[in-house]
Each structure stands twice: as C-alpha cells, then as structure tokens.
Amino acid sequence: MCRLQPPVPKLKEIAEYDSEVGEVGPYTITYFGVRGRCGAMRIMMADQGQEWKEIVVDFADWMKGDLKATCVFGQLPKLEDGGFALYQSNAILRHLGRNHDAYGKDGKEAALIDMMCDGVEDLRLKYVKMIYQEYDTGKDVYIKDLPNHLDKFEAVMAKNKTGFLVGDKPSFADYSLFEVLLNHLVLCSSCLDTFPSLKSFVEKMSARPKIKTFLDSEAYKKLPINGNGKQ
Ligand SMILES: N[C@@H](CCC(=O)N[C@@H](CS)C(=O)NCC(=O)O)C(=O)O
Numbered sequence: 001m002c003r004l005q006p007p008v009p010k011l012k013e014i015a016e017y018d019s020e021v022g023e024v025g026p027y028t029i030t031y032f033g034v035r036g037r038c039g040a041m042r043i044m045m046a047d048q049g050q051e052w053k054e055i056v057v058d059f060a061d062w063m064k065g066d067l068k069a070t071c072v073f074g075q076l077p078k079l080e081d082g083g084f085a086l087y088q089s090n091a092i093l094r095h096l097g098r099n100h101d102a103y104g105k106d107g108k109e110a111a112l113i114d115m116m117c118d119g120v121e122d123l124r125l126k127y128v129k130m131i132y133q134e135y136d137t138g139k140d141v142y143i144k145d146l147p148n149h150l151d152k153f154e155a156v157m158a159k160n161k162t163g164f165l166v167g168d169k170p171s172f173a174d175y176s177l178f179e180v181l182l183n184h185l186v187l188c189s190s191c192l193d194t195f196p197s198l199k200s201f202v203e204k205m206s207a208r209p210k211i212k213t214f215l216d217s218e219a220y221k222k223l224p225i226n227g228n229g230k231q
Pocket residue numbers: 001002003004036037068074075076077087088089090
C-alpha cells in the first residue's frame with residue numbers, strides 16, 4: 001500500500017482532461033492529486049481516444065474518512081464507467097482492456113497479458129516500497145538490482161518482436177509497463193541503456209500521437225509521480 005503524505009497538491013476542483021481526438025467517454029476517475037496508481041490507466045484512456053473526468057481528492061478531506069468508508073477496500077483509485085463503479089487499479093486496467101480491445105485476440109493471449117500485468121505489478125510494488133519506506137537507505141541498492149527485474153521484460157519484448165509484450169498491438173499490460181518504465185527513467189535515466197527492446201518500446205509508446213499529447217499536457221505534468229514527493 002502506498003501511504004500518502006503531504007505534499008499532495010491541494011486540488012479540489014473537478015479537473016477534466018480533454019484529448020483532442022475521441023468521443024466523450026463515460027469514465028470518471030476518483031483519486032488523489034498524483035500519478036501513482038492512475039498513471040497507466042490515464043495513459044491507456046488517452047491512447048484509446050477516450051475522455052474522462054477526474055475527481056481529485058484532497059488528502060485532508062480523505063482523512064475525515066467518509067469517502068474511504070464508501071470504497072470497497074477503503075482505498076482509491078475508483079473508476080466509474082457510467083453507473084458502474086470499480087476499485088483496484090489492475091482490475092480497472094483489465095476492464096478498460098475489455099472495453100477497448102486491448103486484452104488479446106483470444107484466451108491464450110489474454111492469459112499472457114494477465115501474466116505480464118502481474119509481472120509489472122511485482123515490479124511496481126518493489127518500486128512503491130522503496131519510494132515510501134526505503135528511499136534514503138534503499139534507493140542505490142534498488143537501482144543496482146533493477147537490471148535483474150528489467151531483463152525479464154526485455155526478454156519477452158525481444159522475443160515477441162512486434163514492439164509489444166503480447167500480440168501486435170498495445171494491451172493494458174503494455175500501458176502498465178510503459179508507465180512503470182517512465183517512472184524508473186526518472187529514478188535512473190540510464191536504466192534502459194542495456195535493454196534495447198525496452199528502450200525502443202518506451203520511445204515508440206511515447207511517440208504515439210495521443211500519448212504524446214497527453215504526456216505533454218498540463219493535466220499530466222502538474223501531478224507528482226508519488227504522494228510523498230520522492231521520485
Ligand atoms: N491494490 C490497490 C492499492 C490502492 C492503494 O494503495 N491506494 C492508496 C493510494 S495509492 C490509498 O488509497 N491510500 C489511502 C489509504 O489507504 O487510506 C490498487 O491497485 O488500486
């Protein structure tokens with residue numbers, strides 16, 4: 001679990017990200033004013049040409065407990081898809097994958113995409129633990145050990161040869177990996193230098209027009225990666 005601490009931006013407005021292309025989507029994200037566990041789903045929605053609303057929760061308001069009490073696991077993010085509410089960031093990614101044909105072409109591809117998403121989650125949890133619990137004492141060790149985790153993704157990406165983890169178009173696992181890699185490049189700008197397939201993946205994903213527009217937007221840039229200001 002990531003423990004949010006100030007400085008989290010004090011944003012109370014309902015912000016709205018308008019992609020230049022795409023129809024008005026039925027989605028609303030409720031989350032804190034960070035990229036955190038919404039980074040991948042936002043990038044995915046942007047790339048899929050969706051628009052969405054953001055309800056940005058002020059941490060002081062969250063601490064009052066009323067909203068927390070309504071959340072299935074007492075945590076955010078929450079995604080609303082019309083009248084349907086969903087929690088757990090990876091369940092949300094899977095839901096978006098189903099909605100937007102980003103969950104493989106058959107059951108076996110879907111299983112491989114699940115496997116890769118779980119692999120990304122393992123790395124994300126290690127990263128979050130280091131950021132929130134061991135940043136000062138554990139950052140250097142984490143960076144030293146990072147190749148032992150990235151090499152697994154490099155091998156899958158190199159073997160598939162399409163520029164994506166599974167199949168020949170982006171799945172929700174690709175968006176999750178992409179976002180985790182962006183965060184790791186902030187942590188250590190050279191971390192992909194020995195992983196050509198991952199480096200090319202990040203370059204190509206970053207250059208996809210709708211992703212580029214989103215990454216260049218204020219809506220994206222104004223949010224810190226993590227809730228404790230460390231990155
Ligand atoms: N497994 C959950 C973890 C959610 C989580 O850790 N949420 C944090 C923010 S990143 C939270 O709500 N923290 C406030 C709290 O626990 O009271 C997911 O992937 O959505």
